[in-house]
Amino acid sequence: MIYYDRVSKIYADNSVALEDVSFSVEPGEFISIVGHSGAGKTTLIKMLLAEEVPSSGAVFFESINVHEVPLRRLGEFRRKIGTVFQDFKLLPSKTAYENIAFAMEAAGRNEEEIRSDVPHVLELVDLGDKLNNFPDELSGGEQQRVAIARAIVNQPDVIIADEPTGNLDPVNTFEVVQILKKINDLGTTIILTTHNKGVIDSLKKRVITMDRGRVIRDDREGKYIL
Amino acid sequence: MNWVTVKRIFRTGFLSFWRNGFVSFASVLMMTFTLFIIGLAIFTGVILSTTLQQFRDKADMNVYFTTDAQESAILALQQQVNALPEVQSTQYISATDALANFRELHQNDQLTLQALDQLGQNPLGAVLNVKAKDINSYGAIANFLQGQEALQTGQPQIIDKINYFDQQHQDAINRLAQITTSAKWIGLIIIIIFVLVTIAISFNTLRLTIYSSREEIAVMRLVGAGQGYIRAPFLVEGVMYGLIAGIVTMLLFYPLTWWLGRSTASFFGGISVFSYYIEHFALLFLIIVGSGVLLGLIASYLAVRRYLKI
Numbered sequence: 001m002i003y004y005d006r007v008s009k010i011y012a013d014n015s016v017a018l019e020d021v022s023f024s025v026e027p028g029e030f031i032s033i034v035g036h037s038g039a040g041k042t043t044l045i046k047m048l049l050a051e052e053v054p055s056s057g058a059v060f061f062e063s064i065n066v067h068e069v070p071l072r073r074l075g076e077f078r079r080k081i082g083t084v085f086q087d088f089k090l091l092p093s094k095t096a097y098e099n100i101a102f103a104m105e106a107a108g109r110n111e112e113e114i115r116s117d118v119p120h121v122l123e124l125v126d127l128g129d130k131l132n133n134f135p136d137e138l139s140g141g142e143q144q145r146v147a148i149a150r151a152i153v154n155q156p157d158v159i160i161a162d163e164p165t166g167n168l169d170p171v172n173t174f175e176v177v178q179i180l181k182k183i184n185d186l187g188t189t190i191i192l193t194t195h196n197k198g199v200i201d202s203l204k205k206r207v208i209t210m211d212r213g214r215v216i217r218d219d220r221e222g223k224y225i226l
Numbered sequence: 227m228n229w230v231t232v233k234r235i236f237r238t239g240f241l242s243f244w245r246n247g248f249v250s251f252a253s254v255l256m257m258t259f260t261l262f263i264i265g266l267a268i269f270t271g272v273i274l275s276t277t278l279q280q281f282r283d284k285a286d287m288n289v290y291f292t293t294d295a296q297e298s299a300i301l302a303l304q305q306q307v308n309a310l311p312e313v314q315s316t317q318y319i320s321a322t323d324a325l326a327n328f329r330e331l332h333q334n335d336q337l338t339l340q341a342l343d344q345l346g347q348n349p350l351g352a353v354l355n356v357k358a359k360d361i362n363s364y365g366a367i368a369n370f371l372q373g374q375e376a377l378q379t380g381q382p383q384i385i386d387k388i389n390y391f392d393q394q395h396q397d398a399i400n401r402l403a404q405i406t407t408s409a410k411w412i413g414l415i416i417i418i419i420f421v422l423v424t425i426a427i428s429f430n431t432l433r434l435t436i437y438s439s440r441e442e443i444a445v446m447r448l449v450g451a452g453q454g455y456i457r458a459p460f461l462v463e464g465v466m467y468g469l470i471a472g473i474v475t476m477l478l479f480y481p482l483t484w485w486l487g488r489s490t491a492s493f494f495g496g497i498s499v500f501s502y503y504i505e506h507f508a509l510l511f512l513i514i515v516g517s518g519v520l521l522g523l524i525a526s527y528l529a530v531r532r533y534l535k536i
């Protein structure tokens with residue numbers, strides 16, 4: 001469903017972010033990408049969202065070449081992918097409810113669906129009572145759960161979680177990973193980047209290990225080895 | 227775009243305006259300043275042009291007729307002159323009136339009056355005072371009169387002289403024309419510079435306002451919102467800034483022109499900015515509020531465009 005075909009990214013000053021990366025992701029997979037900071041994990045993810053353009057190679061999503069999607073169709077394309085980031089990326093001037101509603105509005109859903117789905121999905125991440133709080137009134141763990149709720153509300157085919165636990169304490173980390181696992185069990189493909197050894201070892205899922213822009217390991221049931 | 231989307235766009239725009247209270251306030255203030263300058267420019271322009279027009283109206287031309295010219299011939303000529311498109315008005319001063327004017331002018335000059343009495347008859351001819359619509363057309367009118375006179379072959383000449391052909395008179399009129407024309411241009415250029423500068427400032431303010439939202443715009447893009455859907459609420463906000471600033475500006479001009487009108491009407495030769503404001507309220511409202519709305523719309527559009535490119 002996702003295919004990286006010999007993707008390289010070399011910046012103008014000759015620093016290499018990605019070098020000849022190829023791998024594919026099957027529907028329903030839960031794949032973790034691990035590596036030190038600067039190994040190229042985030043660049044890899046930005047490629048899939050068409051935030052970054054590869055210097056050579058191509059990224060395919062369900063046989064669409066991601067970088068051939070025109071700018072005005074990009075929104076439509078990105079709605080197939082839910083995203084969760086280390087820094088949450090919530091809209092600060094909108095409440096938890098409105099943040100999630102915004103993603104639904106952007107997808108053209110009607111008011112009725114929004115009114116029924118948003119509380120439901122917030123309930124799912126255990127934030128049923130924080131509907132009307134603004135992001136700065138929520139803890140890091142709560143904000144990340146709002147972000148996850150926003151990512152899943154449009155029922156995307158894939159969820160990309162870029163270091164979602166990077167800013168969280170162990171308890172919140174555990175909770176976030178449990179939620180991601182639950183989503184994966186319901187059939188959604190998950191791509192997770194992290195450098196949290198505990199998370200990887202407890203997942204027992206496929207692990208891709210990166211170092212200096214290259215894929216150095218790809219294990220079916222991997223562990224954190226670096 | 228359906229009704230639900232339109233409703234959402236307006237709601238988002240209003241909410242954002244309200245929640246970013248201070249930023250909105252600052253933007254409205256800046257925009258008000260711009261519109262105020264535009265308004266001042268309009269009033270200055272009106273005062274300038276009416277004042278200059280009054281200077282130009284001071285120019286006129288006298289046609290002196292011979293003492294034996296028939297009044298009917300003069301009146302016929304006056305009608306011809308009146309029919310000219312360049313002519314604003316003419317005033318016929320008969321020989322008797324001319325003499326009375328002369329006596330009044332020289333009432334303290336006994337010597338001249340005595341000399342006049344000695345003559346026993348009226349030495350003055352009738353005069354036709356001509357005012358042109360434009361200061362530059364006196365030459366053409368004078369030439370027309372001379373041409374008419376030349377056509378009257380066989381009949382006695384009635385025009386004694388036209389003072390436009392006096393070098394001094396001609397010079398004075400030309401200089402007045404030159405001065406008022408350059409004053410008008412200088413005034414216009416200063417006004418245009420002021421308006422452009424404030425528009426640039428206001429543009430920049432809105433750009434900074436939207437600059438503070440650039441991360442939000444990036445997040446919206448990542449969540450999958452379309453370009454139009456992200457841009458539209460910002461346009462709504464921009465229009466609101468312009469609308470509010472425009473109305474505030476129009477309200478500010480009420481007491482200001484009232485005060486200015488009282489203290490300057492006599493100085494600027496009769497034009498009261500207050501009565502101009504009242505009489506042209508609809509037009510001024512349209513210009514000021516319209517410029518505000520347009521400015522907000524264009525500035526927002528350009529500012530958001532920069533951040534939509536991911």
